[in-house]
Each structure stands twice: as structure tokens, then as C-alpha cells.
Amino acid sequence: MGIDLKPVSVQNWYACTKLKVTEEQRNVFPAPVVYWIAESKFVDDFELRAVYWNTDLVGFIVFCNRPDEDGNYWIPALMIDEQYQGRGFGKSAMDKLIEHMSSMNCNKIMIGHRPDNLLAAQLYESLGFKKVSEEVIDGEIIRLLELT
Template sequence: MVVVLKPVSNENWYECTQLKVKPEQLHIFPAPVVYWIAESKYVNDFELRAIYSEEVLVGFLVFCANPDKDDNYWIPAIMIDEKHQGKGYGKAAMKTLIQLMRISNYTRIMIGHRPDNLIAGKLYESLGFIKTSEEVIDGEIVRLLQIN
């Protein structure tokens, strides 16, 4: 499966705001896409990408262009629209993002997920992310992918 990560722009930002998760997933992904777009105007290192399969918008993600004090690059958000879940787009988007980050010489990629989001946990583990601790931090399990 091939997905393309396109920058959120004047042409696609509104369509991105129409993406949503299933109602039963709102406790896992409570902030709507419009929140991330707004926050990116004030948090300078947020990079927003629209996830496309062919020319169809299927999801959205946010990653940080600058490392934190420990040299970690974070992925604060990834979501696949409710109509496109369960088709492999999340995994394909993560693989594409990791490759992009690898090319940009990122070496430590961090991501978090809610403890009850078992699907995300399994996805991240399948991509090589390991738990940084058994402790839940700010309501999330934190995982690290070390790139050599």
C-alpha cells in the first residue's frame, strides 16, 4: 500500500478539518484536527501532514521538526478517518513518516498512546517502537524508535 504525506496547505486544510474518528474513539483522540492546525500556528516546530491514498484524503498526522532537550523527535498525533480505518493506512503512513524522518537524520522518534488503545500499541510495536517505561506518563504509554 502506498500513501503520500502532503503538507497541510491552503488547498487542503478545510478538508483535513472534516476528518474524524469513530465516536467510541473520542477518548483516545479527543482533539479534532482543527485544534492541531490552530496549535501549529503557535508551536513553531509542528509539521502537519495530510495522509492520502491515491488522491483520497484518509488521515492526518503531526510531527515535530525540532528535537526536545533529550534529542527526541516526537509524533504528537496520527489519525485515520473513521471511513478508512482498518485498511492499513495507519501503518503505511507511519512507515512513510519514519522513512522521511530517517532521511532527515532523525535518530530518536517518540510517540505516545493511551493505555487502552491496544491497536496503536500493537502497530507501534510492529514498527520497532519499544516502551520507554512501564509507567504511564501524562495518561500515555511512551514508545521510542531508535534509528541508526
Template structure:
């Protein structure tokens, strides 16, 4: 799969790019709000039915995303999303998330996408707000947001 749109392209993760994905990292201060390394998400995706995607700007790998469909209620979740620390502050986070939302919506014709982030992750909160994700619940560990589509 290779989906080009705007600044970024989402690509499937395969034998040619999986290792490069494991080398992606957030900044040191972001590790407190995005503590799980990419290699974990790749392993979990292989065994739990998640879909991992590499985010490219041209031929440069810049980020990583994982989405899944909840088997209990068929809701569409963005499980993980990150832009490597070397490529932040260039609009790639916004462009990548916009492309990820478009891809999930088109592929599954769903009426909403759900995601969660830590309450202290203010950058994620601003990004998701700017894309229309609305907070639906919060506890001390996680903020849950939904982006609803008109059908």
C-alpha cells in the same frame, strides 16, 4: 512537499486542503483515546512550530499526522496520528506511519523517533509494536515509545 511511497503519500497542509483535514474523524469509540480534533492540532502547529501533514491514498485524503522537534533535547516526536474512520482497516494506518517515520528519519537524520499514546489505546499499541516502537515508560495517562535507528 509531496512524498510518494507505497500505498500513501504525505502532503503539506495548505490553503487547498486544511479545511478537509478538519473534517477527518476517528470512530466514536476512538474519540476517548484520540479526543483532540484536527483543527486544534492545526492551530497548535501554526503557533508552536509543529509540522502537520495530510495523509493521502491516491487523491483521497485519508488521515492526518503532526510531528515536532523538542527544543529542549532535539528529540523528534510524532505528536498526533490518525486515519479517518471511513478508511480504517485497509492497511493505510500502517503504511502512513511507515511513511511518516521514513520521512522524519530522512529529513533529520535522527537516531530515534518518540511518540506517546493513551494506555487504553490498544489499536495504537499494536500498530506501534508492529513498526518496532518500544515502550520506554508508562503512567496512568500515557505510554511513551521510541523507535531507534542504527547510525
């Protein structure tokens, strides 16, 4: 499909801040990309990736490059710009990210989504993420992907 994950850099950070979700999704993805860029300057284990389809910037991902105290590597944010949604870019980007995280000797990947975000639920389930529990934690359903 031509999806690449490139580090957010001086060359593309501003273009990343222009990415946005649909109006209906703002309650699902309330923090704009600029928030994640700013937070990454203070949270040492956040890594940012710009999602490109060929040469077009189509999305943004935040993941942790170190495990938490339970050995889990988290993906705090995944978003595909509103004009590129529904084309499989989110799934392709997640496939690339999972491959990358696997190469980091990551065994467990955690991700959360709002209970009403059924598209995210379907995407994560299709990638093998299982619910950790039926309980909503901090407003999100938490999912786990165990890599072997």
C-alpha cells in the same frame, strides 16, 4: 499501497478538519484536527501532513521537525478517518513518516498512546517502537523508535 504524505496547505486544510475518528475512539483521540492546525500556528516545530491514499484524504499526522532537549523527535498525533480504518493506512503512513524523519537525521522518534488504545500499541510495536517504561506519563504510554 499509494499512500502519500502531503503538507497541510491552503488547498487541503479545511478537508483535513472534516477527518474524524469513530465515536468509541473520541476518548483516545480527543483533540479534533482543527486543534492541531491551530496549535501548529503557535508551536514552531510542529509539521502537519495530510495522509492521502491515491487522491483520497484518509488521515492526518503531526510531527516535530526539531528534537527536544533529549534529542527526541516527537509524533504528537496520528489519526486515520473512521471510514478508512482497518486497511493498513496507519501503518503505511507511519512507514512514510519514519522514512521522512530518518532523512532529517532523526535518530530517536517518540510517540505516545492511551493505555486502552490496543490498536495503537500493536501498530507502534509492529514498527519497532519500544515502551520507554511501564509507567503511564500524562495519561499515555510512551514509546521510542531508535533509528540507526
